[in-house]
Each structure stands twice: as C-alpha cells, then as structure tokens.
Amino acid sequence: MLRIAVQTKGRLNEQSMDLLKEAGVTVSQEKRKFLMRAADFPAEIIFLRDDDIPQTVAIGAADVGIVGYNEVAEKGLDVEILQKLGFGGCRLSLAIPKTENYTGLEYFNGKRVATSYPEILSRYFAENGIEAEIHTITGSVEIAPTAGLADAIFDIVSSGGTLVSNGLVEVEKVVFSEAVLIGNPQLSAQKMELAKKLMSRFEAVRNGIGKKYLLLNIPAEALDKAIDMLPAMRSPTVIPLANSQWCSLQTVVDEENIWNIIENLKTIGAEGILVLSLDKIVL
Numbered sequence: 001m002l003r004i005a006v007q008t009k010g011r012l013n014e015q016s017m018d019l020l021k022e023a024g025v026t027v028s029q030e031k032r033k034f035l036m037r038a039a040d041f042p043a044e045i046i047f048l049r050d051d052d053i054p055q056t057v058a059i060g061a062a063d064v065g066i067v068g069y070n071e072v073a074e075k076g077l078d079v080e081i082l083q084k085l086g087f088g089g090c091r092l093s094l095a096i097p098k099t100e101n102y103t104g105l106e107y108f109n110g111k112r113v114a115t116s117y118p119e120i121l122s123r124y125f126a127e128n129g130i131e132a133e134i135h136t137i138t139g140s141v142e143i144a145p146t147a148g149l150a151d152a153i154f155d156i157v158s159s160g161g162t163l164v165s166n167g168l169v170e171v172e173k174v175v176f177s178e179a180v181l182i183g184n185p186q187l188s189a190q191k192m193e194l195a196k197k198l199m200s201r202f203e204a205v206r207n208g209i210g211k212k213y214l215l216l217n218i219p220a221e222a223l224d225k226a227i228d229m230l231p232a233m234r235s236p237t238v239i240p241l242a243n244s245q246w247c248s249l250q251t252v253v254d255e256e257n258i259w260n261i262i263e264n265l266k267t268i269g270a271e272g273i274l275v276l277s278l279d280k281i282v283l
Ligand code: ATP
Pocket: 007, 008, 009, 010, 011, 012, 048, 049, 050, 051, 067, 068, 069, 070, 071, 088, 089, 090, 156, 157, 158, 159, 177, 178, 179
C-alpha cells in the first residue's frame, strides 16, 4: 500500500486529484476524509496543507506526495524528486515598487525584503554576496511594501497580475517551480514498485495532453506526400482499403497544429478525416 500526500485544498488540489484519477487512483468524492483508501489501486491518499507535505514524506508518514517544487526547495528536507508533473507552474521572484529605479542585484544591499520563502532567498543572497534583511511573513506578502513593512518582496509569481495591482515590478526571477512528485528516500522495494507504476501512468497521461488521433483516407499515389506532412510518433499506420487506389492513414498529432495539417492533407486529396480525442499514450 502506497500512501500519497495531496494538498487538501488550494491551487494544486484539483489538478493533483485529476491526475490521480486519470492514472486510475480514485477516491470517493462524497464524504471527504483526511485519509482515504483508493478504490482501484493499492494506495491511500492523505490530505495535508502543502507546507506539511515535504516533511510528512521526509519522515515516511507518507511515501510520496504531490507538491510545488517551491515548497520542497524551501524546506530543504531529505526527499527525492521523482517526477515533474507539468502543472502548477510559477516562479519565485524579487519585486520592487515600480517607482524605484532598479540598478541590478546590488540594489538589495541594505534593503528589507518580505517573503514566505526565507531559506531560498537567504541562499540566493548569500550566493550573490548581497546583504539584505529578510523579513518572514506568511500572509499577503505583496502588500508589504505599501504597508511600510518592507522595501521589496520575494514571492510567487505566475501571471504577474498581483504584482501589477500592488504597484510592484518583477526584477529578478530566482526559481522556476511546478508541481512535482516527491518520495521518501527509503521506500521499500514493494512501495518503490508501486511508485514506479504510478510514475509511468502519470507519464502516459501527460503524453496524451494536447494530442489528437487523426484518421483519414488518402489516394495511394499521394501517400508519400501525406506521410511527409505527418509528425508521427514512430511512423504513421497505413492500412490498405478494399479499393486499392486508396489507403487509410492513422497517427497522433499535436492539437495545436491540427487545422494546418488537415488543410494541407486536403490539398493532396485526403478524405473522410476523423479527429478523435486521446487520453493516454504509453510509449
Ligand atoms: P495551503 O493551505 O495548502 O498551505 P497555500 O495557500 O500555501 O495552501 P496555494 O496558494 O494553494 O498554497 O498554492 C499551492 C502551490 O501552487 C504553490 O506552492 C505553488 O507551487 C503553486 N502555484 C502556482 N501558481 C501560483 C500562484 N500564482 N500563486 C501561488 N501559488 C501558485
């Protein structure tokens, strides 16, 4: 049995639960409890605040966990990063009031910087020879300069909208983060096997994102041209049709290129084009 730590609520909860569901690890949606047994995989899910996930995994009270890389880097605990999960993207940045004139990193010498990530920031300042005062606050860091609590902030940025609405400008991007699967470094062989199974399922789900399955009929004489137009995973599947002048082509394509591909294929005589949605790709 593998115990998986997931954020109770907040930004990563929904996508973590969706990913687990797509990977065949589902729990009842009705009576949400703190610890829940999965119906279809030998796992249980423990719901925690994201701050507590690295430690829970480090001490082995959970075997693996889904959490932002930023939390893992801040806590500096003994956990392994098993897999990047491709959602929850953000960065930790230094920002200053937009009325200030930024001169480079030395700007921060002697300044007071508010953050919820004091460890990452003090490491960064130390590496760059900056001596600043780090002021740790857990709540709304972005209001600290206006409130007179600090000269600058070091905080999570995704779109940058929060900075703008607080009259701040991002001046240094320090750490890039996304949700990661972390693991206890001493997992038993049996748990490691389950964790690996989970990772390969996660990978299959991620591979399917933004992909479509394309099926079409093409005159046999235009087959080579059509194959050139298709970015197949290995090479497209070609199936002869009852009418030997025609064949059927099947392949996986990126959703974002789909219309260009379809229009190009039509110019060489493709017909009966079907675009099917696709869930998972196991390579
Ligand atoms: P908890 O109640 O579990 O402690 P929280 O309030 O600390 O939650 P959330 O705001 O839910 O945390 O964010 C969880 C994670 O989502 C962050 O640690 C970060 O990895 C990621 N994230 C992505 N974009 C953003 C963003 N714009 N602001 C904050 N976090 C973001």
